Amino acid sequence: MSARCSICPRNCLIEPGKFGACGARTCIQDHVVHADYGLLSAIHVDPIEKKPLHHYLPGSNALSLGSFGCNLMCRGCQNYSISRARCQKGDGFKLSPDEIIQTAKTYQCQVIAYTYNEPIIWAEFVCETAKKVKAAGLKNIMVTAGYVTQDTAKWLFSDIDGANVDLKGFSEDFYKTWANGSLQPVLETLEYLHSIPNFWLEITTLLIPGINDDPQMLKKEFEWIAEHLAPTVPVHLSAFHPDYKALDIPATPAQTILHAKKIAEDVGLKFVYPGNVRIPADTLCPSCNAPVIRRQGYHIEITGLTGDRCTACQTKIPGVFI
């Protein structure tokens, strides 16, 4: 018998032995399960700045894990070799949660990052690993597009300490035509994550020329963040490069990123960071403008932070720094 998956808003009805739309989940004996539990496509030690998270343990290493598949279908996916691959035996490799923890300790990683492809679709393995990671005294972060049902979010994020959520644009039409998805569930996920006590949230928007960089649309997005989350939620504005089925779209000019940054700051966002371009991405104190963290690529220098306060004026800088 076929079974319906309730992990994400697609609610796929999956025939026995077939895959859901994400290519990662299948139906076995009337139950939807991950097609190959624990299968990984990649493991790397990355600076946490690469996720990107700029206010969460800056300068730390994140042992970064990816699997296969994705529940959104972005035309310009920058990771399509794994996101569009099906999760099946013969690809990738396996590590147990205990082996992941041991590897993190060997490479002096304080953090495990579930990233590269969408962690929501391998939720059960993420949860099992995250629970053990937490018990071992390490931290868990997720890099996700947030396209998940709220029922799933409640158990999926229970042992996750922070996330960077990809808010891809700010209209239902854009989500439908670019990603074959919808915006509203992502907004609900953002509100839910922001409401979890001690959970650290940052947001990334990839600016795609002529597709989602309309100044009015960006203004609405930034106003929504300020109003529904907080003006202190860090926002990363990242440059697109032509990839996958969007080779006809040019790379994002630095000027577009700078213009979007100004729109965000004009609506009151306090921490707006350019990504994938050679524009400074220092953290400045929102009160006295002193540089508290300087960044060059993924290299950082803490120049004006004492604990979680600006050394110059004692303003508390939001984030997890110690």
Ligand code: SF4
């Ligand atoms: S997680 Fe995959 S199988 Fe489940 S509803 Fe979403 S796309 Fe379909």
